[in-house]
Amino acid sequence: MTAPQPPILGGDTRGDFPTNTLFFWLADASIIMLSLVVLAALLNASWDIHYWMAALLGGLIFAIYAQPAGAIGTRRGQPADSFIWPITTAWGATAATLTAVAFITQTSNEFSRLVTLCWFLAVPLLLFAWRYAGIHFSKKLYESGRNIKQAAIAGSIDESAELIRVIEDNPDLGLRLVGIYDDRNLNRDSEKETREDLFRGNFKALIGSARTGVVDLVYITLPLKAEKRISDLIRDLSDTTASIHYVPNRMTFDLLHSRWIYLGPLPTLSIRETPFYGADGWLKSLEDLVLALIALVLIALPMAVIAIAVKLDSPGPIFFRQKRYGRDGRVIPVLKFRTMRVCEDGAQVTQATKGDSRVTNLGRFLRRYSLDELPQFLNVLRGDMSIVGPRPHAVAHNEAYRRLIPGYMLRHKVKPGITGWAQVNGLRGETETTEKMRRRVEYDMDYIRNWSLWLDLKIIALTAIRVLADADAY
Known part of the structure; x- marks a missing residue:
């Protein structure tokens, strides 16, 4: 598991390929128009x-929508899949x-349905392909030592340790670290012995370097x-x-999907926020709805068979409803096929262990292959849960672990x-x-920080493999 890179890195787009917004608009418009010309010719x-x-x-319309959607412009180190x-x-x-x-002007009959469909499907693929090519080309330029930005850090070596690592370990960012500048005594740094070679002087020296063009970017880590x-x-x-x-110390705040949010005219920095905000929230909900229905x-039919088997295997209810924490810490009833002879849901809940005598004969099979979790697709359909997210724990376990693990409750910023x-x-x-x-x-925190639709699909695919190969569930 790799830690996410600081979001401040790469904020400067000058000198990237391509950088000019007008260039993006012209290139996108050319691709959109030429693709229709080619498709019309190929499909007669x-x-x-x-x-x-x-x-x-x-x-023209794409140019209007692209800017607010974030489809225009690149920054150094930006992954292609972010587009x-x-x-x-x-x-x-x-x-x-x-x-x-076309509907309003009653001209829809003037277009080939096949050409229109192919055009609608091909354009986003072509636009993404050229952005991927541009980013790949930029990385090759940076790695060859061309189009490099000279970066300096204002702050102590200790405060800048992670930033130094990111710049030095990622040549495709196109940054060369000129050095570290600080007015304070260098002897206060624990990293002094290993990175003293990077120290270039005080802030006066930094300003002088910036004025003479030695430094293009300044990252402040104070x-x-x-x-x-x-x-x-x-x-x-400013002269x-x-x-x-400014690079905030992530260790100070434990930033969780931070972003700038405007409260009227006042900009505020959200320190901890759900990733499912705005369009991403709609996408996540649509993903859950479609996949849950499928x-x-x-x-x-398998659920009906399991329900009958549970009833015949041992006395008790077919389903086990356990109170667990959902999004924002709200208590939700989570459905499972009953796999035990007891239904614990009180102030103290004992986790199942290997060879647990409370587990029924059928329950061992259901738990081994996670078949007892199938009713939770109904929870997804109700909106209490997602298909992918942090696994929900019993309320008693949450109350115990929130006192033992700092930041434990942040996993509840999203649906379980x-x-x-x-x-x-x-x-x-x-x-x-x-x-x-x-x-x-x-x-769980890594998932929340780095969520994407593609990560969800990857987890779903890996789950099918792990369920068959993993022997840790009992």
Whole structure:
């Protein structure tokens, strides 16, 4: 599990390929228009004024939607897959607008249905492909030593340790570390012995380097309590052309999906926030709804068979409803097929252990292959759970672990899941030690920080493999 890179890195886009917003718009419009021309020719459509208007409108409308969707511009170190959702969103809105225009103007019959469908499907793939090519080309330039930005750090070696590592370990960022500058005594740093070679002097020396063009970017890592020193440094650097970025200490705040949010005209930095905000929230909900409906259709008959088997195997109810924490710590009833002779859901809940006498004969089989979890697709359909997310724990376990593990409750910033990132990384089953639960929580936090639709699909695929190969569930 790798720690996410600081979000401040790569904020400067000058010198990247490509950087100019107008260039992006022209390139996107060209791809949109030329793809329609090529498809019309390949599919033998009769090209006329209607196709010309569709091509032009497609390019113009996409340019309108692309900027707010985040599909325009790149920054150093930006992964290519970060464009998938913005491009899909912007082009989806464009396609919907074009369809509405054709309907209103009663010109839809002028277009080949096949050409239109292929165009709607091909454009986002082509737009993503050229962005991927551009980012790959930029990385090759950086690795060859061209188009490099000279970066300096204002702060102590200790405060800058992670930033130094990121810059030095990622040549594809296109950054070369000029050095570290600080007004304070170097002897105060614990890292002094190993990184003293990077120290270049005080802030006066930094300003001089920025004025002479030796430094292109300045990353400030001073603690927030040094507000006056930070403001003074920014004021002095305003007399230079260097770009300035502030890098917050993630160890101080344990940033969880932080972002700038405006409260009216006032910008605020969210320290801890759910990733499922705005469009991403809708995408996650749509994913859960579609996949849950498909799953329930496929497992309806197996669930009926299991329900009958549970009833015949031992006395008691078919389903076990246990109170667990959902999103934002709200208590939700989580459904499972009953696998034990007891239904514990009180102030103290004992986890199942290997060879547990409370587990029924059928229950051992159901738990081994996670078949007891199938009713939770109904929880997903109700909106209490997601297919992928941190696994929910019994309320009693939550109350115990929240006192033992700092930040434990942050895993409840999202809906709990039927499967999760921790489970496919070998942390399925009993958490007999606090350390094992701590590792599970670390993976949950990693999932929340780095969520994407593709990560969800990866986890779902890995779950199928792990269930068959993993012997840790009992």
